[in-house]
Amino acid sequence: MKIAVRYQSRSGNTRKIADAIANSVGVTPMDISVPLGEDVDILFLGGGVYAGKCDESVEKFLRSLRVKVGMVYCFSTSSTYSTILGPVKKICEARGIPISDQEFHCPGSFLLLHRGRPNQEDLRKADIFGTNCKVWAAVATESES
Numbered sequence: 014m015k016i017a018v019r020y021q022s023r024s025g026n027t028r029k030i031a032d033a034i035a036n037s038v039g040v041t042p043m044d045i046s047v048p049l050g051e052d053v054d055i056l057f058l059g060g061g062v063y064a065g066k067c068d069e070s071v072e073k074f075l076r077s078l079r080v081k082v083g084m085v086y087c088f089s090t091s092s093t094y095s096t097i098l099g100p101v102k103k104i105c106e107a108r109g110i111p112i113s114d115q116e117f118h119c120p121g122s123f124l125l126l127h128r129g130r131p132n133q134e135d136l137r138k139a140d141i142f143g144t145n146c147k148v149w150a151a152v153a154t155e156s157e158s
């Protein structure tokens with residue numbers, strides 16, 4: 014199964030989650046500026062939330078995607094419950110890229126809020142999320158064949 018992890022992170026919070034997910038599925042996480050060079054079964058796509066939106070680089074990455082993606086799973090950090098799933102889903106649906114409603118989110122430190130987050134427990138949950146997504150994708154592939 015081909016898996017890729019791409020993330021955008023201004024202050025490093027989402028990058029920690031990217032590292033945990035990538036570690037759980039055995040790949041190297043890469044910055045959103047690195048395009049996907051080959052078809053993948055799973056794309057873990059992450060970013061922070063800024064002024065209620067995802068960073069422009071995440072949208073740009075999706076709009077310039079030229080390879081086939083079996084399923085996108087989003088992950089994000091923010092200081093509220095806001096996630097990047099909404100804006101990412103909009104672009105994916107417009108481009109016919111399958112995207113899951115299952116996402117990972119945890120608080121990310123911002124000014125005086127959520128100091129120390131993501132913490133070890135967040136990273137443990139991100140690890141489980143990565144493993145679960147891999148299993149869900151395998152089950153979906155199995156039931157299609």
Ligand SMILES: Cc1cc2nc3c(=O)[nH]c(=O)nc-3n(C[C@H](O)[C@H](O)[C@H](O)COP(=O)(O)O)c2cc1C
Nearest residue numbers: 022023024025026027061064065091092093121123
């Ligand atoms: C300029 C800026 C705008 C932000 N706007 C929001 C926001 O609208 N909603 C929210 O929940 N968090 C907001 N945050 C908090 C970030 O989403 C949070 O710190 C996140 O963990 C950042 O991820 P990163 O370290 O990967 O960049 C904002 C942070 C910054 C720096």
